[in-house]
Amino acid sequence: MHKINFYSTILFLLSILVTACHHDNITINSGISMDTILVAKPPVGTPTTTPATPASGNVATVSDTVCFNTDILPLYVSYCGSSGCHDATTHKSGVITTDYGHIMNGIRAKNSSSSSYYTIINNGMPPRGSTQMTSTQIALIKKWIDQGALNTQCTNVCDTTSFTYAEAIQTIMANNCGGCHGTMPGSLNVYLGDYTSTKAYITANKTLFLNAINYASTLTTLQQMPPSAKMVNCKIIQIQKWIQNGYPQ
Ligand code: HEC
Numbered sequence: 001m002h003k004i005n006f007y008s009t010i011l012f013l014l015s016i017l018v019t020a021c022h023h024d025n026i027t028i029n030s031g032i033s034m035d036t037i038l039v040a041k042p043p044v045g046t047p048t049t050t051p052a053t054p055a056s057g058n059v060a061t062v063s064d065t066v067c068f069n070t071d072i073l074p075l076y077v078s079y080c081g082s083s084g085c086h087d088a089t090t091h092k093s094g095v096i097t098t099d100y101g102h103i104m105n106g107i108r109a110k111n112s113s114s115s116s117y118y119t120i121i122n123n124g125m126p127p128r129g130s131t132q133m134t135s136t137q138i139a140l141i142k143k144w145i146d147q148g149a150l151n152t153q154c155t156n157v158c159d160t161t162s163f164t165y166a167e168a169i170q171t172i173m174a175n176n177c178g179g180c181h182g183t184m185p186g187s188l189n190v191y192l193g194d195y196t197s198t199k200a201y202i203t204a205n206k207t208l209f210l211n212a213i214n215y216a217s218t219l220t221t222l223q224q225m226p227p228s229a230k231m232v233n234c235k236i237i238q239i240q241k242w243i244q245n246g247y248p249q
Pocket residue numbers: 077078079081082083173176177178179180181187188190208209212213222223225226227
């Protein structure tokens with residue numbers, strides 16, 4: 001009796017140890033907690049004297065740091081991570097591009113030319129026939145790698161007083177939706193590749209559109225847009241203001 005209790009206690013302790021080690025490994029391998037930097041940004045809507053960074057279009061930042069969550073992740077999700085390709089479920093060729101840890105499997109910090117998930121862009125991937133990235137988008141990924149490919153997280157990275165299509169909305173759509181909705185006909189026939197079509201789609205489907213970008217719980221997770229991660233609030237606010245104000249061009 002005593003012996004059994006003794007052994008089961010040892011077994012129990014061992015299982016705790018094993019579970020704990022396992023957890024540590026996951027945290028370290030994902031690299032997320034170690035590389036995360038918070039970049040200070042002005043609060044939403046606060047006028048800023050810093051001009052918008054040209055590379056990222058609508059971003060008014062206090063620093064020149066490329067934000068992983070708002071600038072880079074949306075590009076990898078939109079242009080590579082659609083379902084059937086490199087999302088977590090399909091993971092074609094073992095490649096997943098919908099989170100920092102997996103994207104880093106193909107990135108070497110400060111060395112874009114040996115970063116396979118960079119050099120392959122428009123060079124085989126996205127596949128022919130799919131929307132290709134623009135040179136501005138590719139340059140932004142290179143800049144992020146040159147800066148150390150960190151998991152920079154930004155919360156307030158847009159000037160919500162600026163919401164015309166040309167100044168803000170076009171870039172938001174291109175970077176966050178473009179890979180799947182940027183060429184006709186677009187996923188589920190939703191084409192958001194130019195001003196006229198975007199305005200026409202939203203006018204006809206306003207509630208659905210707003211629910212999709214707000215990740216409304218009334219929708220299925222498949223309908224929450226963009227997939228994988230909700231946009232930061234200030235970008236959603238910019239789009240909402242654009243709609244409320246009659247889609248200024
Ligand atoms: C990685 C690919 C991908 C990205 C990026 C993406 N979408 Fe979609 N979108 C889809 C797919 C796939 C569907 C069809 C979902 C379904 O089966 O209901 C869809 C459907 C939609 C729908 C219609 C939902 C419905 O039920 O009719 C809207 C609206 C939409 N997307 C808007 C957006 C917007 C706005 C963005 C960017 C902020 C975006 N999407 C980014 C893939 C994407």
